[in-house]
Amino acid sequence: MKNVYLDHAATSPVHPEVIEEMIPYLKEHFGNPSSIHQYGRRARKVLDDARTAIAASIGASRNEIIFTSGGTESDNLAILGTVSSLMEKGKHVITTKVEHHAVLHTFHELEKRGFEVTYLAVDEYGRISLDELKQSLREDTILVSIMYCNNETGTTQDIKEIGSLLKEKDILFHTDAVQAYGLISIDAEDLNIDLLSASGHKINSPKGTGFLYVKEGVPFLPQGFGGEQERKRRAGTENVAGIAALNKAAAIANKEREERFAQYMKYRETMKKIWDEESIEYLENGSDEFFLPHILNVSFPGVKTEVLLVNLDLAGIAASSGSACTAGSLEPSHVLTAMFGEDERTKSSVRFSFGLGNNLENIGYAAIETAKIVKRLSK
Template identity: 50%
Template sequence: MSKLIYLDNAATTKTAPEVLEAMLPYFTEQYGNPSAIYSFASHNKDVVAEQRERIANALGAKSNEIYFTAGGSESDNWALKATAEAYQNKGKHIITTKIEHHAILHTAAYLEERGFEVTYLDVDEYGKVNPADVEAAIRPDTILISVMYANNEIGTIEPIKEIGEIAHKHGILFHTDAVQAFGQVPINVDECHIDMLSASGHKLNGPKGIGFLYIRKGVKIRSFVHGGAQERKRRAGTENVPGIVGIGTATKRAIATMEERTAKEREMRDYLIKRVMEEIPYTKLNGHPTDRLPNNANFCFRFIEGESMLIRLDMAGICGSSGSACTSGSLDPSHVLLAIGLPHEIAHGSLRLTLNEEITKEDIDYVVDQLKTIVSDLRGMSPLYEDFAKKQNK
């Protein structure tokens, strides 16, 4: 492919060169098992501790509150399943939202099959959860509230601090899936009264297969993987030292560059949104207009299918994603877009473009110019658009 413009950074990001460079020695030179007692291995034990401290500092947490996992999905599963198991004598009610990542929604469904009750909160037209709705849903048997920090599809940032205060006031554990937000927006677990937080390395220019779960000291949730004594006996298995170095280095990089990097992403995002909304008719911007991730733009184009648009964009060297699940074999549109009130026929024509700091104005111009042609061509083949155009011309 002669041209590649990668605009799917919410799905995964390119591993930064300095991250890869930091990881390489731990594959071939410093390959010792951190649990061994000889000095060759103890070096890696110290390195793991250093990365744990680095991540904790980024959250305003303590290093012994960071537990390394294989990624965001494992962290979400751990937070929900282990909390349910540990606190089921107190109650079996969990509160979450209709727009969570499937790592939360499918885990919640799993728990429902085992006798737990789950309240799925509605959101407004921008994808925002109303903190008053969270408080109204609390019952005497509520043991956990789980609300994502920012939505992975439409980019809306949730009122996490307000929700955390409500959970804290009622003595209920509060978990947030911060996979999209960590490294993109400042997060302080104490200020937001967060008891558990999930994150993943490959969303912030780190490697795949590594993440962490922050667990506030004093939260009595169970071990998730049984076996050895790793991760303070809460998550067994030989530590993924290269991955841990990778996510630690990526975290250091993300925090150090956050202000400048996200300012550039926000500038390019707003330029993209402005051009698309002004130059492509019958288009809707999804998500909150201002309280959204700096690199996220999500649109719905009426009268077309998202899958066809993605194929045409790919042919033009542009990587994006659709809110529609057509590409995974389902005819159902995104659960997030349905939750914000979009009808099926509009939700099917969605496109998510997520930027990084390398995207230029020239890249955006190329993308929008291609998109204008693609949308026009697809609408030209749509009987629905033809009928609509006839009615407009009457």
């Protein structure tokens, strides 16, 4: 039996070069970047270099990057940091029904704090309607948060069009780019993005690393209190080794971006081709026009998600029912429910997601094993 990890959208292995990069900052260069002695200065340089490089990777400037503990913190900080400084202007905010819980639950919290939230619907491909967004905008709308690429389906939104619409209306635009950063080219300026969240562990950096881009001039209040790190926007001693790792992982991902994109396209086509050859019935959940290729979400009619996942696991294949937060529970995914309503399709879906360590051979094995299991279970 082979072991094939196909859950890279949940988390990814740390790249060997990233591990090498971190070690000196755990062993010799362990200083606190706020210290003035040589140990501190050495650590400070890591932060400066990483900030410059990561800013450049999204066409931003170094003062616009805040290092965080990952996607969840970046999303929370983006939303709470801006709305708390704009409450005088209005208390209406907009997001979508298919966001990751890091965004969705932050908006639920805003409702408790007296904000009015519009949750945009999506079509059966997981896409919002620009017209609905336009119609939802009000005089008192202060923030719109729409994800770049959905973590369950891989569906992408029209970030550029949304950005230019919101710029015209002078409304802040946050995008959760956790599943997009490192796989496609992103220029925050060109896309008119005011705030962007990214997470390290989706791009082969350790868990607990990430960043938030906050465009210069965007009103923003810190949400935690302590030292003056990150230009008083995020208190706490920085995760120096983690930031060194994030910088290295981002450099590798951005260098190999096009190659990885093409590889993942091939992987998804290979899996589908094998299922077609094996005459397996499946439905693809997502858009075949607006998507990123590392996520392949499919429903196998008549086969229950949980049963399929357990059988895949027994065959050495690690896949998922969707977001890691809902995996293991029997709740149907909020993303698929937003796309299809209470349909059987939401109860037979599996997400395969590709990354480091996958190759055509192990992808082929996984597809054949999946076909065998689906045949057996749907008998």
